[in-house]
Amino acid sequence: xxxxxxxxxxxxxxxxxxxxxxxxxxxxxxxxxxxxxxxxxxxxxxxxxxxxxxxxxxxxxxxxxxxxxxxxxxxxxxxxxxxxxxxxxxxxxxxxxxxxxxxxxxxxxxxxxxxxxxxxxxxxxxxxxxxxxxxxxxxxxxxxxxxxxxxxxxxxxxxxxxxxxxxxxxxxxxxxxxxxxxxxxxxxxxxxxxxxxxxxxxxxxxxxxxxxxxxxxxxxxxxxxxxxxxxxxxxxxxxxxxxxxxxxxxxxxxxxxxxxxxxxxxxxxxxxxxxxxxxxxxxxxxxxxxxxxxxxxxxxxxxxxxxxxxxxxxxxxxxxxxxxxxxxxxxxxxxxxxxxxxxxxxxxxxxxxxxxxxxxxxxxxxxxxxxxxxxxxxxxxxxxxxxxxxxxxxxxxxxxxxxxxxxxxxxx
Amino acid sequence: xxxxxxxxxxxxxxxxxxxxxxxxxxxxxxxxxxxxxxxxxxxxxxxxxxxxxxxxxxxxxxxxxxxxxxxxxxxxxxxxxxxxxxxxxxxxxxxxxxxxxxxxxxxxxxxxxxxxxxxxxxxxxxxxxxxxxxxxxxxxxxxxxxxxxxxxxxxxxxxxxxxxxxxxxxxxxxxxxxxxxxxxxxxxxxxxxxxxxxxxxxxxxxxxxxxxxxxxxxxxxxxxxxxxxxxxxxxxxxxxxxxxxxxxxxxxxxxxxxxxxxxxxxxxxxxxxxxxxx
Numbered sequence: 181x182x183x184x185x186x187x188x189x190x191x192x193x194x195x196x197x198x199x200x201x202x203x204x205x206x207x208x209x210x211x212x213x214x215x216x217x218x219x220x221x222x223x224x225x226x227x228x229x230x231x232x233x234x235x236x237x238x239x240x241x242x243x244x245x246x247x248x249x250x251x252x253x254x255x256x257x258x259x260x261x262x263x264x265x266x267x268x269x270x271x272x273x274x275x276x277x278x279x280x281x282x283x284x285x286x287x288x289x290x291x292x293x294x295x296x297x298x299x300x301x302x303x304x305x306x307x308x309x310x311x312x313x314x315x316x317x318x319x320x321x322x323x324x325x326x327x328x329x330x331x332x333x334x335x336x337x338x339x340x341x342x343x344x345x346x347x348x349x350x351x352x353x354x355x356x357x358x359x360x361x362x363x364x365x366x367x368x369x370x371x372x373x374x375x376x377x378x379x380x381x382x383x384x385x386x387x388x389x390x391x392x393x394x395x396x397x398x399x400x401x402x403x404x405x406x407x408x409x410x411x412x413x414x415x416x417x418x419x420x421x422x423x424x425x426x427x428x429x430x431x432x433x434x435x436x437x438x439x440x441x442x443x444x445x446x447x448x449x450x451x452x453x454x455x456x457x458x459x460x461x462x463x464x465x466x467x468x469x470x471x472x473x474x475x476x477x478x479x480x481x482x483x484x485x486x487x488x489x490x491x492x493x494x495x496x497x498x499x500x501x502x503x504x505x506x507x508x509x510x511x512x513x514x515x516x517x518x519x520x521x522x523x524x525x526x527x528x529x530x531x532x533x534x535x536x537x538x539x540x541x542x543x544x545x546x547x548x549x550x551x552x553x554x555x556x557x558x559x560x561x562x563x564x565x566x567x568x569x570x571x572x573x574x575x576x577x578x579x580x581x582x583x584x585x586x587x588x589x590x591x592x
Numbered sequence: 593x594x595x596x597x598x599x600x601x602x603x604x605x606x607x608x609x610x611x612x613x614x615x616x617x618x619x620x621x622x623x624x625x626x627x628x629x630x631x632x633x634x635x636x637x638x639x640x641x642x643x644x645x646x647x648x649x650x651x652x653x654x655x656x657x658x659x660x661x662x663x664x665x666x667x668x669x670x671x672x673x674x675x676x677x678x679x680x681x682x683x684x685x686x687x688x689x690x691x692x693x694x695x696x697x698x699x700x701x702x703x704x705x706x707x708x709x710x711x712x713x714x715x716x717x718x719x720x721x722x723x724x725x726x727x728x729x730x731x732x733x734x735x736x737x738x739x740x741x742x743x744x745x746x747x748x749x750x751x752x753x754x755x756x757x758x759x760x761x762x763x764x765x766x767x768x769x770x771x772x773x774x775x776x777x778x779x780x781x782x783x784x785x786x787x788x789x790x791x792x793x794x795x796x797x798x799x800x801x802x803x804x805x806x807x808x809x810x811x812x813x814x815x816x817x818x819x820x821x822x823x824x825x826x827x828x829x830x831x832x833x834x835x836x837x838x839x840x841x842x843x844x845x846x847x848x849x850x851x852x853x854x855x856x857x858x859x860x861x862x863x864x865x866x867x868x869x870x
Contacts, residue, residue: 249751249762252762253762262738265738265739266743341682343682343683343687343740344683344684344687345684345686345687345810376682377682377740377742378742379742379743379744382741382742382744383601383744385603386601386602386603386604389604390604390681391604391608391609391610391681391824392609392681392684392822392824393681393682393684412826413824413826413827414824414826414827415609415684415819415822415823415824415826415827416684416819416823416827417827418820418823418827419829420827420828420829421829424829449862
């Protein structure tokens with residue numbers, strides 16, 4: 181209704197412009213007929229005062245908002261004062277692996293030594309030669325999740341918060357303790373460190389619903405490929421005993437072994453299926469080849485029968501008289517000199533197939549040519565000079581065999 | 593159990609293990625409500641004339657930040673305190689409380705000094721009005737919030753065909769912190785031009801504090817707060833069955849349900865196929 185009210189004054193001031201439809205659209209006759217009705221309803225139903233009451237404040241609001249937008253845009257450069265907050269966000273583009281190395285560097289700067297074990301952070305977690313460097317993955321949180329989920333491993337993640345009163349408390353009390361190192365090596369855990377003042381750290385901390393820092397948590401894979409937070413230590417330590425953390429890992433370890441076995445089983449199943457598929461494929465190809473050979477031999481027979489039916493009979497007097505040397509035989513026959521040498525090829529093929537001696541009446545019936553191109557498995561040569569006789573050549577044009585000559589059959 | 597396979601944008605909801613935020617929110621509402629009930633709002637009102645010039649009530653400089661006079665201020669500032677629970681998580685409760693107290697002290701002193709010096713030394717300038725409520729402390733903490741909370745994502749809002757401008761569009765780049773920015777802007781604008789000026793002064797105070805020019809951010813330990821009061825249940829040496837944090841009994845039941853089996857689970861389809869394969 182409000183829009184109708186707005187459209188009213190403009191319609192009064194301007195002549196009615198007919199609505200031009202989009203090219204290719206259907207004609208909309210109904211709209212033209214409905215429009216006058218709407219106007220009459222408006223004129224009759226809505227009092228003019230109400231229209232004015234809505235029109236004036238909404239127009240004022242429109243201009244007010246526009247002025248507000250314009251003033252915000254004009255004062256926008258003042259916002260550049262706050263840009264020094266965004267400078268440190270340049271690590272948006274940082275490689276996640278580099279971020280990990282940066283955290284390790286910062287943590288290594290702590291020279292705190294564990295009282296019992298005598299380890300420092302650097303001796304254990306140096307990226308190149310630390311004792312536990314094999315248990316660390318240089319990457320982001322998702323890399324850790326993927327690796328632990330696929331390999332069936334525990335992931336121990338530690339959040340470092342540089343702005344606490346004592347940021348290295350966990351390094352001193354847990355991460356460099358004998359119990360922790362033993363736990364990591366015993367269960368072959370993956371260890372990952374993260375700074376909470378980086379976007380990745382903040383997101384991970386939020387997703388794990390961490391309420392206090394520093395934080396140490398253990399993630400383990402579940403059967404549905406998701407990771408589960410098994411154990412957590414957050415906030416300041418007082419008399420915390422790490423054995424409780426390890427106990428939770430130990431209690432879940434049987435499930436982890438089960439999951440690993442399941443993954444192996446699935447992998448084995450996959451390999452088995454692949455092998456079966458490949459064997460099935462081989463046998464299918466063999467069957468197809470056999471079918472093809474059978475079909476081809478039938479087609480060859482059909483073709484030969486057809487060829488015999490169209491073989492020109494031996495001319496009585498003239499013609500080309502050739503002596504054909506087969507393996508251990510010698511055939512002498514006359515051929516019509518106006519035919520192509522292909523006739524001699526066909527004759528030899530039929531002779532070798534033993535069809536020429538067969539004089540049954542069914543072979544005399546002219547058959548339809550099968551849709552098959554017969555490939556001769558031999559070549560005809562003239563011995564002196566040795567030349568190959570092309571099937572397309574007309575017999576009388578081949579001087580080596582016309583009017584008489586010898587032909588040698590050579591098998592491929 | 594937290595969904596560990598997805599990234600999170602929001603910090604954990606609720607005020608569990610955020611005691612300082614809880615106290616500040618309760619105080620913000622409670623003080624205003626009590627003052628309103630007992631008709632004592634005048635205690636938090638500060639104007640240079642007549643309270644300082646005529647009556648010499650300098651104690652008002654210490655009270656003007658403690659309570660808000662305006663109910664909408666109370667609502668906005670309570671929301672801001674709730675959003676600043678991420679600061680409490682980041683600093684730890686004890687350091688957060690110390691920084692709040694330190695911010696209150698520095699902003700009070702700086703505002704007192706600047707206003708008095710301006711009014712006494714520069715005859716042309718007369719600073720009469722002050723803000724009510726903890727706006728200076730909040731603006732002070734805003735610097736720490738922005739300095740140590742990275743942006744997680746940003747997005748653009750494009751407004752077409754603005755009025756009185758040459759370009760066809762206005763583009764506003766907003767981040768995931770736009771809600772808190774909006775609240776802070778409202779809190780300042782709600783108190784007029786004074787809010788903006790005092791906000792700017794407080795913000796500069798915070799920068800000086802963070803850079804060490806106003807000392808104490810890392811060493812101030814006045815607040816009588818013991819870390820053991822806010823000890824996480826995850827650090828208690830108790831059996832896991834009585835843990836009260838996010839590792840609830842639901843997870844334990846889930847673990848019990850997943851007893852190891854002799855043979856890995858197979859679906860019905862796999863069982864049928866295996867029958868013919870083996």
